[in-house]
Amino acid sequence: MTAIDMPVAGSRPKPRMHPLAVRVMHWTNAIAMVVMIGSGWKIYNDEVIFGFLHFPQEIVLGIWAQHALQWHFFGMWILMLNGLVYLAYGLISGRFRRLLWPIRPLEVVREALAALTFRLKHADLTHYNAVQKVLYVGVMAVIIVQVITGLAIWKPVQFSGLVSLFGGFQGARLAHFIGMALIVGFMVVHVALALLVPKTILAMLTGGPRVDPAPPTTPPAH
Ligand code: HEM
Structure with a gap:
């Protein structure tokens, strides 16, 4: 310590x-x-x-x-x-x-280019870089849509409204498949990046460094 x-x-x-x-x-x-x-x-x-x-x-x-x-x-x-x-x-x-906030598009592009050329540093474990932020928020959004398309193809009669959102049963099925492919793609990149910086895996197992608690959501009353 x-x-x-x-x-x-x-x-x-x-x-x-x-x-x-x-x-x-x-x-x-x-x-x-x-x-x-x-x-x-x-x-x-x-x-x-x-x-x-x-x-x-x-x-x-x-x-x-x-x-x-x-x-x-x-x-x-x-x-x-x-x-x-x-x-x-x-x-x-x-x-x-x-x-995970804020996500700045310019930073995402700059850091994605650095990651592709293996120049992206991840020395400070207590902050996520812009690429990580996009990947994490993105995969959460995909998982939410995946649950929705899953419900649509599981009970197409009860969730007919959801089915029509995807242009019918086959559309919902295709969207469910594409969601799976995106999640698998995320997992491949995510695990590869984690293996490149193994101390991040250790931190996800043991807790990692200590950080300042999140600031209060509302400013204190005067
Ligand atoms: C065996 C597979 C996995 C490994 C080795 C792994 C490893 C890690 C590590 C090391 C971190 C922390 C990253 C850092 O501190 O820089 C992390 C965070 C995260 N991982 Fe994974 N992960 C795995 C599977 C998954 C899967 C399947 C998902 C979702 C589909 C996922 C979603 C996330 C998210 C959203 C975070 C950020 C969590 C937060 O800080 O609240 N991971 N993962």
Whole structure:
């Protein structure tokens, strides 16, 4: 513990970059997402959208489609409940405002170019760079749409309004597939970046450095 991290006598220690709740929710989400993708691929194989694309049995979850569907619903409830608590926590605690905001387009372009040429530094674990901010906010938005298209193709009669938003059942199915591809793309980039800076993985496991708590959402009354 450095002098900066030392709590003042009588005061509470500063919180960690990734509080326990965030770590538990992050890894729960990662496992649920793998279950969703693996079982989704098996369900897809039962009636493919693209004739050339079948997912090999070695990388899917489920022995037959109905079995995969049970895994998919199991993963779905965990992903949805975990995701709702994470979103509420991020909004109420000020975590999203502190770490994911603001996103400046010029910074995103500059840092994306630096990342592509392996010049992007991630020395300060307590801040996300503009590329990370876009990726995290982006994947959250895609997951929300993914839940909506999932509901539409699960109960097309009850959620007919949602189905028509996507131009019909096949449109919703295609949007669900594209959402899966975007999430898989995110995961490949995300895990590769994390492996390039392994101390970020350690921080997501142990909490990481201590940070100043989020400032109050409303200014104090005069
Ligand atoms: C085994 C797979 C995964 C690994 C190794 C991993 C690793 C990490 C690490 C190290 C961080 C912290 C980044 C930093 O401090 O610079 C992080 C944050 C994050 N990851 Fe992952 N991750 C995985 C899977 C996922 C999946 C599947 C998703 C969503 C689809 C996801 C979404 C996020 C988000 C949104 C954050 C920011 C969380 C916050 O600060 O509130 N991760 N991940």
